[in-house]
Every structure is written in structure tokens, then in C-alpha cells.
Amino acid sequence: MRTIAFALLVVVAPLAFAIDAGTAFDDPELQARYEEIISEVRCLQCQNESLKDSNAFLATDLRREIRRLLSEGKSNAEIYDFLVQRYGEFALYRPRMSGKTLLLWLAPLLLLGAGAVVVIRVVRDRMAMPLEADGEVETDDERQVRVTDRP
Amino acid sequence: MMLRYLLPIAAFAVLIPVFLIGLNRDPSKIPSPYLNKAAPAFELPSLEDPEVTVSSSDYAGEFALVNAWATWCVGCRHEHEVLLTLAERNDVPIYGLNWRDSRADALQWLDQLGNPYVASAYDADGKVGIDWGVYMAPETFLVGPDGTVLHKHLGPLTLEIWERDFVPKINAVRGD
Numbered sequence: 001m002r003t004i005a006f007a008l009l010v011v012v013a014p015l016a017f018a019i020d021a022g023t024a025f026d027d028p029e030l031q032a033r034y035e036e037i038i039s040e041v042r043c044l045q046c047q048n049e050s051l052k053d054s055n056a057f058l059a060t061d062l063r064r065e066i067r068r069l070l071s072e073g074k075s076n077a078e079i080y081d082f083l084v085q086r087y088g089e090f091a092l093y094r095p096r097m098s099g100k101t102l103l104l105w106l107a108p109l110l111l112l113g114a115g116a117v118v119v120i121r122v123v124r125d126r127m128a129m130p131l132e133a134d135g136e137v138e139t140d141d142e143r144q145v146r147v148t149d150r151p
Numbered sequence: 152m153m154l155r156y157l158l159p160i161a162a163f164a165v166l167i168p169v170f171l172i173g174l175n176r177d178p179s180k181i182p183s184p185y186l187n188k189a190a191p192a193f194e195l196p197s198l199e200d201p202e203v204t205v206s207s208s209d210y211a212g213e214f215a216l217v218n219a220w221a222t223w224c225v226g227c228r229h230e231h232e233v234l235l236t237l238a239e240r241n242d243v244p245i246y247g248l249n250w251r252d253s254r255a256d257a258l259q260w261l262d263q264l265g266n267p268y269v270a271s272a273y274d275a276d277g278k279v280g281i282d283w284g285v286y287m288a289p290e291t292f293l294v295g296p297d298g299t300v301l302h303k304h305l306g307p308l309t310l311e312i313w314e315r316d317f318v319p320k321i322n323a324v325r326g327d
């Protein structure tokens with residue numbers, strides 16, 4: 001059992017370092033911020049991967065730039081600004097709230113609101129309807145007669 | 152009560168063009184955030200001679216095409232003939248940004264296929280490419296005399312694209 005576990009570890013451990021050899025920063029706080037940023041940024045060369053997942057050379061270059069900015073003491077917001085200035089809002093998986101992206105952010109709320117309006121109207125219409133035309137409740141037997149006697 | 156039928160039809164009529172436009176747009180083509188803004192400045196060693204620098208001030212006050220290319224880029228080979236034709240016409244000087252390439256390969260390419268560039272900057276580590284937002288070579292930027300990016304084309308250039316997208320932008324500025 002131990003041997004198997006050890007063999008598995010030997011196989012799996014290098015995969016953890018497939019993208020960057022080792023950790024980028026000695027400071028665990030910087031390393032955490034680095035990993036957070038690179039998982040929030042799209043690799044432009046292979047759009048469905050984050051910088052963290054991508055082996056494309058542009059992703060390698062952008063990770064290098066992010067490491068440089070982090071070690072220069074730049075804040076996360078400044079680093080996102082750096083990327084958006086060059087590649088546009090599309091580079092971020094979570095576009096920031098701005099005039100251009102306002103509709104994108106508000107769309108779910110607007111759709112929910114539109115749905116709520118429809119639901120309220122339907123429910124109100126139904127409540128306004130009388131249960132039966134003459135106000136009397138049909139018994140099961142009466143209903144049975146009405147349904148089976150239908151021509 | 153008519154509203155009950157008209158509303159879904161109206162919503163459908165609005166959605167169809169939205170989807171049609173969406174389907175015909177290529178999501179891999181990201182519009183440049185530099186459009187109609189100042190092009191980033193750069194200063195790099197020249198491809199031919201590491202001692203010589205090529206910089207954005209070389210084309211200050213005039214139109215310039217900045218063409219990001221590399222020898223590993225298939226589309227660049229496709230458009231090379233077009234760049235040579237444009238260079239021959241001498242409309243706008245073309246500056247090469249050799250992006251993440253090997254110097255020897257790039258020089259051999261220019262030697263064999265012809266050199267359309269008035270100057271080539273050698274961006275070995277891709278840093279200037281990142282500054283310009285380059286992500287898929289070839290990319291061609293049209294920079295105006297005041298240093299703003301007037302147009303950016305992604306992918307291989309053709310003479311049709313040149314006439315359609317670039318020439319009107321140049322004429323608009325020249326006409327002012």
C-alpha cells in the first residue's frame with residue numbers, strides 16, 4: 001500500500017509544477033495573490049484557458065509580467081489595469097463594473113425583474129378569475145358525468 | 152389582449168438580429184483598446200543590428216504601419232507578398248515588430264522572401280508585443296501622424312482589406 005502511494009506521488013507531484021517551475025515567490029502572501037490573479041486572467045492565445053492553466057507562450061510572457069509587477073509592489077487593481085489597458089476588458093474573466101460593462105452586470109437582475117413582472121401578472125389574473133362560472137364547486141361525481149357525457 | 156401575442160413576436164424579432172450579428176462575429180478577434188488612442192511608445196534593438204535602436208519616434212509626425220510578425224507564424228507568410236506590394240507603392244512606411252522570434256530565422260526570412268520594412272524592431276521576450284496588446288500574429292496597426300492608432304487588423308493582410316479598411320482612414324486624416 002505504501003509503495004503504491006509513494007509511486008502515485010512520484011507520478012503526480014511533477015504535474016503540479018507543469019506550468020511554472022516551483023513557486024514564484026517566497027512570500028506566501030505574494031504567491032497567493034499571484035495565483036489569484038493568474039486564475040482571473042484569460043489567456044488571449046487560447047481563450048478558454050486562464051493564464052494559470054495555459055502553456056501558450058503569451059501566457060508565459062504575461063505571467064512573467066505579472067510576477068514583475070507584483071515584485072515591484074503593484075496592487076492587484078493596478079495589475080488588472082495593466083492588462084485591460086493592453087488587451088481590453090475581455091482579458092478578465094470577471095469584467096469590472098464600468099459604463100461599458102454595466103449592462104452585462106445588470107442583465108441578470110433585469111431579466112429576473114422581467115420574469116417577476118410576468119409571474120405577478122399571471123398570478124394576479126388567475127386570482128381575479130372565479131373558481132367556477134356560477135361560484136359553485138363541482139363535486140367529483142358531477143365532474144365525472146360532465147367529462148364522460150361529452151359528445 | 153393582443154399584447155399577449157405581439158410581445159413574444161416583438162421579442163423574437165429583436166433577438167434574431169442580435170443572434171445573427173453574434174453568430175457572424177469571430178470571438179477570437181478582440182478589438183484593440185488602443186483604437187483612436189495614443190499608440191504605445193517603444194524602443195528596441197533593430198533586427199539587423201543589435202547596436203541600432205528602432206523606436207516609435209522614428210515615425211513621429213507621419214503615417215506608419217506597425218506589423219507584428221514572426222517566422223513561426225503561418226499567416227505572416229501569407230501576407231508577406233502583400234506587405235512587399237505595399238512597400239513598393241511607398242504609401243505608408245512599414246515598421247516590423249519581430250515578435251518572439253530567433254534573430255537568425257527572422258533575418259533569413261527577410262533575406263529569402265524580401266524585406267518590406269523600413270526598419271525592424273527585435274522583440275525577443277515579447278514585452279513590446281504585450282504593450283501593444285499583440286496576441287495573434289500577424290497584427291497590423293495603422294498609426295496616424297499624431298501617434299494615434301487609426302486601425303488595427305488581426306490576421307493576414309490582403310490588398311482588398313488594405314483598400315477597404317486602411318485607405319479610407321488615411322484619406323480621412325489627410326483630408327482634414
